[in-house]
Amino acid sequence: MPVQKTSAILLRRVDYGDADLILTLFSETHGKIGVIAKHAKRSRKRFAGVLELFSNLSIQCRTRRQGGLAVLEEAQIIEPYAALREHILKTAYASYWAELVMVWTEDKQPLAPLYHLLCYTLGELNAGRQIDAQLNLAFQMRFMALAGLCPNLNYCCVCRTALENFKVTAAGFDLPRGGVCCLDCDQPHDTALCLSRGTIKQLQWIAEGDLSRVGRIRFSTAALNEAQHFLEAFVPYHLGREPRSLKFLRQIRPCATAA
Ligand SMILES: [Zn+2]
Known part of the structure; x- marks a missing residue:
């Protein structure tokens, strides 16, 4: 055996x-x-x-x-990683990441980059060296890239105009197409999301930059909220389900953050 x-x-x-x-x-x-x-x-x-x-x-x-x-x-x-079980908000983030890995991965299919990403983000969350909510953005962006479901943040998914050439500094996001769209092409509908160019640039950086330097980037409160709102709509949409742990995270986050 x-x-x-x-x-x-x-x-x-x-x-x-x-x-x-x-x-x-x-x-x-x-x-x-x-x-x-x-x-x-x-x-x-x-x-x-x-x-x-x-x-x-x-x-x-x-x-x-x-x-x-x-x-x-x-x-x-x-x-x-004892702190992850001692603080409810850290437990909620770790549970969300664990559930994403549980739901998406197949049994006995090695995926070392995802293992190392999970180790890194759990380690940083445990140590408290970075802002927890930013780590959550980094985990989700990199997880979706490894899952082959990375959002297109580079050009309008309808007319293919590059982000730099958008007439205004805000972009819509088309969930079914999985990409940003310029405001000329944006069709407001139920899943309408809006991202500023600055937030998009920061999301690209935490998705593609050196993982060990992710902690150096600082989102403003507005950018953090915008990115959080976007990813917590994008991830469940493309995984085809809303993780139970994400519901829990949403419930406790306002109280835990205020405490
Ligand atoms: Zn367009």
Whole structure:
């Protein structure tokens, strides 16, 4: 029976019976994997304090000849990311990113760039080195690019006029077409969104710039709100569903931000 060793982020844990846990992890070398952690709830020795949500683990698991979930044999903490479970707003952001990865990725399809993006954004969110809401923008833009669903922010998706040549500094955004449109082509409808050129430029930078320098960019409050409103419409539209964790994030964000 083959043994797999890899590093992985714990995305979800569900009780299974009185003693066991079923875990979904996003691993560096095997993509999304489901494993069962036998006796993890009962035994104080096995996995004690290790199998916490969003933590980065070094795991060893064994696949079973008869199929079904692999069995977790060993797990050690690489990064506990404890702050992500202690602050409700950080928990909400981490849950949203974890759900996007859960929903979009296929089982056992390695996607190392997404693993590294998730590690980076969870690490920064945990450390509090960057503004949480900006990290959320960076995660969503880069996640959508890796998913092959990057918004077109370069030219009007109807008449193909370059953004620089738009007559005014604001652009509409056409959700079905997945791109900006100049105000000549913009057809106001239910999903109408508006972005200023400055916000678009900043979104392009956090999507394409060096990830380690994303924290240097500073959105104004207005640009942050505009970009947030845009991405939280764009991402669910193109994934075909509204993540439950995004609803939760929207509910708690006003109270948590005011506190
Ligand atoms: Zn146009």
